[in-house]
Amino acid sequence: xxxxxxxxxxxxxxxxxxxxxxxxxxxxxxxxxxxxxxxxxxxxxxxxxxxxxxxxxxxxxxxxxxxxxxxxxxxxxxxxxxxxxxxxxxxxx
Numbered sequence: 001x002x003x004x005x006x007x008x009x010x011x012x013x014x015x016x017x018x019x020x021x022x023x024x025x026x027x028x029x030x031x032x033x034x035x036x037x038x039x040x041x042x043x044x045x046x047x048x049x050x051x052x053x054x055x056x057x058x059x060x061x062x063x064x065x066x067x068x069x070x071x072x073x074x075x076x077x078x079x080x081x082x083x084x085x086x087x088x089x090x091x092x093x
Contacts, residue, residue: 045077 065075082088
């Protein structure tokens with residue numbers, strides 16, 4: 001038998017599953033289809049913009065995108081989307 005080491009989040013999920021806290025979603029196929037449609041609509045990119053940005057700022061954005069493991073254009077788009085939706089949260093240093 002193979003033993004796995006779970007991180008804290010994985011252990012919480014396993015505990016919730018084993019205790020019966022997690023419930024199945026009725027009509028799971030319909031839910032998956034609905035969420036796929038929402039994600040396609042959300043991430044549809046149908047407009048192009050050109051902006052000037054300081055080299056230093058672009059370099060920092062590229063570094064942050066690298067840490068996130070995504071292309072910097074996608075990272076910038078994500079930041080703009082969160083800001084437009086009112087979900088952008090500025091970290092307090």
